[in-house]
Structure formats: C-alpha cells, structure tokens
Amino acid sequence: MTRPSPAVVAVTVLLMALAAAPLLAAATAQPFVLFLLTRLMILAIAATGLNLVLGIGGMPSFGHAALVGVGAYAAAIVALQTGGGAWTQTFWAVAAATLAAFAMGAISLRTRGIAFILVTLALGQMLFFFAAALEPLGGDDGINVPATFAGDAGFYYAVFALLAAATAATAWVRATPFGMALRGGAVNEDRIAAAGIDLPRVRLLAFAASGAVCGLAGALTTFHTAFVSPAAMGWSRSAELVAMVLVGGAGAVAGPLFGTAAFVALEELLSGYTTRWHLVFGPVLVIVVLAARGGIAGWIDGRTRD
Amino acid sequence: MTLAFEQLLNGLQLGVLLYLVAAGLTLVFGVMRVVNLAHGSFYMLGAYFVVAFASWTGSLMAGAVLALAATTAVALVVERLVIARLYRREPLDQLLATFGIVLFFDELAPLVWGPAGLTLALPPGLAAGVQLLPDLAVPVWRLVILAAGGLVAAGLGIVVARTRTGAWIRAGAADPETAQTLGVNLPLLFRGVFALGAALAGLAGILTAPLLTVQSGMGNDILVLAFVVVVLGGLGSMRGALAASLALGILDTAGRAALPELLAAVLSPEAADTAAPALSSMVVYVAMAAFLWARPDGLFPAPRR
Numbered sequence: 079m080t081r082p083s084p085a086v087v088a089v090t091v092l093l094m095a096l097a098a099a100p101l102l103a104a105a106t107a108q109p110f111v112l113f114l115l116t117r118l119m120i121l122a123i124a125a126t127g128l129n130l131v132l133g134i135g136g137m138p139s140f141g142h143a144a145l146v147g148v149g150a151y152a153a154a155i156v157a158l159q160t161g162g163g164a165w166t167q168t169f170w171a172v173a174a175a176t177l178a179a180f181a182m183g184a185i186s187l188r189t190r191g192i193a194f195i196l197v198t199l200a201l202g203q204m205l206f207f208f209a210a211a212l213e214p215l216g217g218d219d220g221i222n223v224p225a226t227f228a229g230d231a232g233f234y235y236a237v238f239a240l241l242a243a244a245t246a247a248t249a250w251v252r253a254t255p256f257g258m259a260l261r262g263g264a265v266n267e268d269r270i271a272a273a274g275i276d277l278p279r280v281r282l283l284a285f286a287a288s289g290a291v292c293g294l295a296g297a298l299t300t301f302h303t304a305f306v307s308p309a310a311m312g313w314s315r316s317a318e319l320v321a322m323v324l325v326g327g328a329g330a331v332a333g334p335l336f337g338t339a340a341f342v343a344l345e346e347l348l349s350g351y352t353t354r355w356h357l358v359f360g361p362v363l364v365i366v367v368l369a370a371r372g373g374i375a376g377w378i379d380g381r382t383r384d
Numbered sequence: 385m386t387l388a389f390e391q392l393l394n395g396l397q398l399g400v401l402l403y404l405v406a407a408g409l410t411l412v413f414g415v416m417r418v419v420n421l422a423h424g425s426f427y428m429l430g431a432y433f434v435v436a437f438a439s440w441t442g443s444l445m446a447g448a449v450l451a452l453a454a455t456t457a458v459a460l461v462v463e464r465l466v467i468a469r470l471y472r473r474e475p476l477d478q479l480l481a482t483f484g485i486v487l488f489f490d491e492l493a494p495l496v497w498g499p500a501g502l503t504l505a506l507p508p509g510l511a512a513g514v515q516l517l518p519d520l521a522v523p524v525w526r527l528v529i530l531a532a533g534g535l536v537a538a539g540l541g542i543v544v545a546r547t548r549t550g551a552w553i554r555a556g557a558a559d560p561e562t563a564q565t566l567g568v569n570l571p572l573l574f575r576g577v578f579a580l581g582a583a584l585a586g587l588a589g590i591l592t593a594p595l596l597t598v599q600s601g602m603g604n605d606i607l608v609l610a611f612v613v614v615v616l617g618g619l620g621s622m623r624g625a626l627a628a629s630l631a632l633g634i635l636d637t638a639g640r641a642a643l644p645e646l647l648a649a650v651l652s653p654e655a656a657d658t659a660a661p662a663l664s665s666m667v668v669y670v671a672m673a674a675f676l677w678a679r680p681d682g683l684f685p686a687p688r689r
Contacts, residue, residue, distance in 0.1 A: 195479065200615070203669070314486070317479070356490065361488055363484030
C-alpha cells in the first residue's frame with residue numbers, strides 16, 4: 079500500500095474538522111461560525127465544479143459564477159412560482175445550470191487560449207445582465223426567497239456530504255478514461271486527438287458536468303441565504319472562483335477546498351479590520367500570483383518531498 | 385428619420401468610447417501578449433481624475449490634460465510594479481494578478497473621492513446644442529467625442545504604419561526576440577505601449593465623465609464590452625478593434641431602441657415590457673456568440689507566433 083500524499087492527509091484533516099465543527103459551535107454558542115463554514119463549503123462545491131474544467135481540463139473559464147447564479151435563480155423561481163420543495167428546486171437548478179453550461183461551452187470551446195477566457199467571461203456577463211433585468215425577480219436588487227431550511231445542523235451536514243461527494247467524485251473522474259482524456263487534452267491536444275479521442279466532445283461534456291455541480295452550489299446558496307441577486311453572478315465573482323481554484327492548486331483534488339478555505343479565512347480576517355478589505359486583498363492576490371506556483375496543494379506536497 | 389439619425393449618433397458615440405478602450409487592450413495584447421483586466425481601472429481613473437482636476441483648476445481643458453497625465457503616470461507605476469513581471473507568465477496568472485489590481489483601485493477610488501458618485505458639469509459652450517437637423521440639436525461635447533475617436537484612430541493608424549516607433553511596435557508584436565536582437569529597446573517599448581494603451585482608456589474615461597455618474601466599478605462594464613470587441617475584431621488587430629467597436633456600438637444602441645417595439649408586436653404589452661430590457665442587454669453577446677460560431681478567430685485573425 080502506498081503512503082497517502084500529504085495533500086490527501088491535509089484534506090482529510092480539513093474535512094474531519096468541518097465534520098466536527100457543529101459540535102464545537104454548539105459548545106461555544108457561536109452559530110455564526112456555522113453560517114460561515116456552510117458558506118465556505120458551498121463555495122468549495124462551486125470551486126470543485128470549476129476545477130473540473132479549469133484545473134483538470136485546462137479550460138480557464140471566467141464565467142462560472144454566472145452558472146452558479148443560474149442554479150440559484152432556478153431554485154428561487156421554483157420556490158416563488160410553484161412552491162416546490164428542496165428536491166424540485168435542486169432538480170431544476172442543476173438542469174438549468176447544466177443547460178446553460180452546455181450552451182456556454184458549445185460557443186466558447188470554438189475558441190482557444192485567451193479568446194476562450196474572454197468569451198466565457200462575456201457569456202457569463204450576458205447571464206448577469208439578463209438576471210439584473212428580470213424586474214419580476216427584483217432586478218438589480220435581487221429578491222428574497224421563502225426559506226427552505228431553517229439554518230439547522232441537518233442542512234450543514236447535507237452540504238458537508240455533498241462537498242465530500244464532489245471531492246471524491248473529482249478524484250474518481252481524474253482516474254477514469256474520460257478524466258485521462260480531459261487531462262491529456264490540457265497538456266497536448268494533438269496527441270489526444272491522434273489517439274482517436276473526440277476531444278471537443280469530452281471537453282463539452284466536462285463543461286456541462288461542471289455546470290451541473292455549480293448549479294447544485296447555486297441551489298444550496300439559495301437555501302442557505304434565502305435570497306438571490308445578480309451581484310453574485312458578475313465576472314469579478316467568477317474571477318474570485320478562479321482565484322480559489324488556482325490558489326488552492328489547479329487540478330489537485332483538494333485544491334478547491336484549500337483555496338476556498340484560504341479565501342474565506344483571509345476575507346474574514348481582513349473584513350474584521352475594515353470594510354474596505356479589497357484594498358489589502360487585491361495586492362495580496364497580486365503577490366500570491368507573482369510568488370507562488372502550484373497553489374497550496376502543490377506547496378504542501380512539494381515542501382515535504384524536498 | 386431624425387430618430388434614426390440620433391440613434392446612429394448614439395451608437396457611434398458608444399462605438400468610439402469602446403474603440404478607445406479596446407484599442408489599448410488589443411495593442412497591449414498584440415505586443416506584450418498580456419491580457420490586462422485592470423485596463424478598465426484606467427478608464428475609471430481618467431474619469432475620476434478629470435472631475436477632480438477640473439474642479440481644482442476651474443477649467444475642463446486643463447483638467448482633461450492633467451487627468452490624462454495622471455492616468456498615464458499611474459499606469460507607469462502599475463507597469464513597473466506588476467505588469468513587467470507578468471510578460472512571460474501564463475494568461476491565467478496575468479488575469480488573476482491584474483484582477484487584484486482591479487479590486488485595489490475599485491476600493492481606493494471611493495476611499496479618495498468618497499463613496500457617492502461624482503458628476504461633472506460641462507461649461508455652457510460645450511453643453512450647447514449644434515443644430516444638425518431642423519429638429520435635432522446635439523451637444524458640442526458629443527461631437528468632440530466623435531472627433532476625438534476619429535483623430536485617435538487616424539493617429540494610431542499613421543503612427544503604427546508609418547513611423548519608426550510604429551515599426552518598433554510592429555516588430556515587437558511580430559517577434560520580440562528578433563526585434564531586441566536588432567536593437568529595439570524591448571523594456572522601453574513595452575512600457576511605452578502600456579502607457580499609450582492606458583492613456584487611451586483614460587481618455588475614454590475623461591470624455592465620458594461629463595455624460596454619466598463617475599463611480600467605482602464603472603470601468604468593469606465597459607471592459608467586458610471591450611473584450612467582446614477584441615475577440616470579435618481578432619486578438620491584437622487594430623483595424624479589427626475599430627470595425628468591431630463601431631459595429632457593436634451601433635448594434636447595442638439599435639437593439640435597445642428597436643427591441644421594445646418589435647417585442648410589443650408579438651407579445652402582450654406586459655410581457656414585452658418585462659422582456660425588452662432583459663433581451664436588449666443581451667443583444668451584443670448573442671451577436672458575439674453567433675459571429676464566433678462562424679468565425680472563431682474573429683474578423684482579422686492575427687498571425688500566430
């Protein structure tokens with residue numbers, strides 16, 4: 079049996095800490111911590127979805143926050159218009175986001191490199207403007223949605239289970255022939271094509287699957303906050319998701335979880351001092367990008383190997 | 385007829401502003417292969433600076449000149465501190481690092497100039513209308529915008545095609561290593577091109593400041609449209625940027641003007657009222673998607689290097 083890599087150990091420890099957190103929160107009477115950790119885990123699910131295309135598939139999408147938003151809005155519309163329950167909301171959120179991702183992927187995958195990034199960004203922004211113009215759903219201001227779950231520990235563990243499942247699914251997909259083709263395409267398109275693999279189809283499927291995961295995260299966001307707004311769909315939110323995946327370590331199974339944890343921790347730390355925390359966060363992001371490669375997952379693995 | 389002409393002018397004005405932003409973006413990409421998300425910040429800074437300097441000097445022209453200089457100065461600092469370290473990095477690294485710059489400036493602006501939006505009143509001479517048609521008067525300032533766009537497009541065309549500096553820029557875009565071997569001062573060229581691009585974005589911000597509320601984040605919306613322009617025109621192509629800017633400007637304006645009536649013809653009035661703003665804001669993006677489907681490399685694809 080091979081020894082598990084340090085990153086695998088670290089992600090296991092992180093997941094165990096998350097599992098134990100509700101007990102700690104109850105003991106210290108800090109329900110805010112639970113709210114924060116739920117938000118962290120939902121973001122980590124969205125980042126895991128993005129990691130499938132960005133990290134594993136080498137397709138840098140800057141439109142994924144919009145896909146999360148499509149899921150969030152679909153869940154909200156189901157709740158507001160039909161009064162449907164959590165399952166119905168989740169189903170339509172995943173379906174709508176998958177469809178949106180399929181369309182976004184079909185268009186953007188016709189381009190390469192920088193153009194791909196800019197096209198995903200523009201298409202995400204199109205969805206953002208569409209949501210902002212939906213006056214019956216509050217337009218720019220967003221709208222309150224009937225609460226599906228009353229911030230209980232049950233919801234926390236449901237989100238936790240979904241995050242663990244998404245992380246495990248990433249590890250599984252990486253090792254399947256589909257995942258191999260996807261990873262190979264990120265390294266050398268021509269060789270994958272020469273091996274007789276229909277790379278465009280593989281990539282489009284991955285993009286749609288990634289949209290499904292983000293749609294799930296969107297539905298969870300709606301459940302969690304009982305509120306939807308286009309502000310969460312803008313390109314700067316997509317860029318934040320990309321930052322989480324890259325800072326965590328693109329392509330690494332645990333990358334999204336590390337990156338999201340670092341992001342949320344830094345946000346909490348800085349916003350504790352000032353509401354203008356972007357003033358510090360911006361330069362920190364610049365320095366991290368200039369200084370680091372391989373992200374947190376790469377750093378943990380690399381440091382112990384030396 | 386008058387209405388159509390007025391919409392055409394509106395479309396051209398949006399197109400010209402887009403061109404000023406997109407020209408710098410595509411120039412910087414063409415020569416340095418850097419995609420700069422902070423390009424919209426220079427647009428925003430230009431607008432903030434002109435409001436501040438115009439009220440300080442009491443003159444719009446002096447304010448505009450100072451604002452242009454200040455924006456360029458900030459761009460040179462940003463180039464030295466961050467951009468110069470990104471020239472050989474992955475596109476994703478470039479985007480994330482410049483995204484950090486966006487966050488910084490979007491937070492710095494309200495800190496310096498206050499969280500409320502600023503407005504800039506035009507002097508009477510520039511706000512006065514010019515009677516273009518019997519029943520259509522257009523403020524002088526809007527003609528100034530169109531003229532500035534035309535001058536910049538012509539000036540850039542002449543500089544790039546006919547001057548020694550232009551030859552350096554073309555050489556830098558075609559093959560930077562060879563250009564350096566042949567004596568082009570590459571770091572200086574890169575710095576100059578970056579400053580020029582930022583100045584153009586700043587100029588767009590200065591021109592647009594009297595027409596809208598100057599506020600934090602204003603650069604981000606036009607930046608995305610400028611990206612659409614750059615992709616549609618062909619990455620790195622100046623004439624592509626010009627053609628795509630004007631086309632998008634006119635298309636966007638026409639869509640916003642015509643869609644409500646078109647929808648009202650096929651939908652109930654209530655449904656049309658709801659759908660029109662949502663759909664008209666999507667027109668340019670749908671057009672982009674359709675165009676890229678047919679020509680993924682844009683209007684004037686740049687030769688690969």
